[in-house]
Amino acid sequence: MRRATVAVDVVTLSPRDDALAVLLVPAPSGARERWGLPWDGPRTGEAIDVAGSRIARALLGNTPTLVEQVGAVSEGHHPAGVDISLGVLALSPRDAAAPAAGSAAAWFPLDALPALAPRHRAIMDLASIAVRLRMEQAPIAFHLLPATFTLGELQGIYELLLGRRLHKASFRRALHASRLVQPTDVWRSEGRGRPAQLFRFAPKKRRGPQRGVRFEFP
Amino acid sequence: MRRATVAVDVVTLSPRDDALAVLLVPAPSGARERWGLPWDGPRTGEAIDVAGSRIARALLGNTPTLVEQVGAVSEGHHPAGVDISLGVLALSPRDAAAPAAGSAAAWFPLDALPALAPRHRAIMDLASIAVRLRMEQAPIAFHLLPATFTLGELQGIYELLLGRRLHKASFRRALHASRLVQPTDVWRSEGRGRPAQLFRFAPKKRRGPQRGVRFEFP
DNA sequence: GACATTGGTGTCTTTCTGTTACTAATTCGC
DNA sequence: GCGAATTAGTAACAGAAAGACACCAATGTC
Numbered sequence: 001m002r003r004a005t006v007a008v009d010v011v012t013l014s015p016r017d018d019a020l021a022v023l024l025v026p027a028p029s030g031a032r033e034r035w036g037l038p039w040d041g042p043r044t045g046e047a048i049d050v051a052g053s054r055i056a057r058a059l060l061g062n063t064p065t066l067v068e069q070v071g072a073v074s075e076g077h078h079p080a081g082v083d084i085s086l087g088v089l090a091l092s093p094r095d096a097a098a099p100a101a102g103s104a105a106a107w108f109p110l111d112a113l114p115a116l117a118p119r120h121r122a123i124m125d126l127a128s129i130a131v132r133l134r135m136e137q138a139p140i141a142f143h144l145l146p147a148t149f150t151l152g153e154l155q156g157i158y159e160l161l162l163g164r165r166l167h168k169a170s171f172r173r174a175l176h177a178s179r180l181v182q183p184t185d186v187w188r189s190e191g192r193g194r195p196a197q198l199f200r201f202a203p204k205k206r207r208g209p210q211r212g213v214r215f216e217f218p
Numbered sequence: 219m220r221r222a223t224v225a226v227d228v229v230t231l232s233p234r235d236d237a238l239a240v241l242l243v244p245a246p247s248g249a250r251e252r253w254g255l256p257w258d259g260p261r262t263g264e265a266i267d268v269a270g271s272r273i274a275r276a277l278l279g280n281t282p283t284l285v286e287q288v289g290a291v292s293e294g295h296h297p298a299g300v301d302i303s304l305g306v307l308a309l310s311p312r313d314a315a316a317p318a319a320g321s322a323a324a325w326f327p328l329d330a331l332p333a334l335a336p337r338h339r340a341i342m343d344l345a346s347i348a349v350r351l352r353m354e355q356a357p358i359a360f361h362l363l364p365a366t367f368t369l370g371e372l373q374g375i376y377e378l379l380l381g382r383r384l385h386k387a388s389f390r391r392a393l394h395a396s397r398l399v400q401p402t403d404v405w406r407s408e409g410r411g412r413p414a415q416l417f418r419f420a421p422k423k424r425r426g427p428q429r430g431v432r433f434e435f436p
Numbered sequence: 437g438a439c440a441t442t443g444g445t446g447t448c449t450t451t452c453t454g455t456t457a458c459t460a461a462t463t464c465g466c
Numbered sequence: 467g468c469g470a471a472t473t474a475g476t477a478a479c480a481g482a483a484a485g486a487c488a489c490c491a492a493t494g495t496c
Binding site for chain 1 (some may be wrong): 452453454455456460461462463464
């Protein structure tokens with residue numbers, strides 16, 4: 001294979017209605033499946049994740065807050081029949097998660113996806129696994145929230161990604177010990193209950209004590 | 219860019235002389251750098267990691283014990299001038315780490331690399347970061363050891379990857395609690411000191427209790 | 437045989453985590 | 467108004483996990 005056709009297939013994730021959702025675009029009429037991942041060919045000299053960012057921005061109107069290459073797949077059928085697909089994971093905050101006007105893109109919860117081409121299905125799976133694995137290596141939960149947020153919202157994102165409930169007190173104790181967030185002097189009251197203080201992501205560069213090895217794997 | 223030239227660039231890592239080392243091949247005479255990553259074009263219909271495994275096997279004589287795609291890079295100069303490089307991380311155990319006879323490939327410790335083409339340098343960095351990040355998500359340390367090993371050797375691999383010393387008692391306590399290894403009835407005495415029992419990697423499928431969130435990042 | 441060297445374990449202390457319970461501030465129903 | 471319901475936030479205790487230290491075991495070296 002001297003020369004190959006290449007696509008950048010983008011998995012844009014954002015929290016919608018208490019579930020992680022992915023942005024899909026309608027497939028051209030005549031295709032076997034009705035929806036697919038947004039994609040485009042990489043431009044000459046353009047970095048792969050820059051291409052992914054460009055593709056997502058065209059649909060969202062906003063630039064994703066985190067873009068990462070997550071897999072290269074050459075098996076399975078691609079809707080456009082390209083030889084190699086480069087998977088790109090893009091995260092978009094809850095508030096900036098509306099498809100741009102005029103685009104027919106739509107959000108689908110990860111647990112209620114429509115039929116996808118085999119190639120796109122494989123990249124989706126890689127991306128949804130990757131986003132859960134990466135959260136212990138980088139503060140990606142903050143990329144799914146607006147600049148200021150309540151601690152309840154932050155915990156909600158963690159519970160979404162981990163797929164399990166967390167204890168409020170333990171969560172906050174560990175969070176504050178890590179010095180990752182800074183309180184603002186703004187409180188937000190939404191509906192009933194006590195107003196919650198807004199925080200912003202502002203990590204203090206502080207090397208915590210190196211801890212032991214974990215032998216438990218996901 | 220309708221059609222692009224694509225290379226699979228392979229970063230093969232193995233422990234050599236108490237350091238992580240990477241397998242490099244001499245660059246063709248006339249090239250700017252003298253060494254480079256082994257690479258080849260992907261074959262039609264061949265999966266990316268299968269291509270990486272094939273490229274590594276041709277130099278090692280053995281199949282790597284773990285192969286994983288780790289990055290797609292289009293910036294920087296590639297020795298063969300291809301448009302897109304797919305990075306593949308391959309791990310090889312300590313004992314099977316001799317370059318195949320007749321090949322001019324050689325091992326270089328990660329902290330004493332020769333000059334590399336910019337593209338290869340970028341992929342090297344991605345791979346060496348990835349191997350350290352993945353070790354909390356999969357038991358990759360065992361892929362760098364032969365089938366049976368002493369606990370001192372296993373701890374040595376962890377210290378190599380983490381770049382810091384670990385406490386012997388704590389390491390073993392956590393390891394045994396995880397039920398990842400099984401003792402054999404073979405002891406090995408090498409030089410001075412008490413002989414060490416050999417263990418094999420034999421994880422018992424046991425779901426540990428779900429623990430809290432970690433807010434510390436590497 | 438004393439000693440250095442490496443392997444392996446027991447145990448104490450410190451730190452971390454899970455849980456329960458409590459206080460605080462707001463809206464809703466009456 | 468005023469209490470009930472609801473959500474935010476924290477204190478404090480108990481159990482678990484991790485770090486540190488000590489100690490014993492088995493081998494080679496001198």
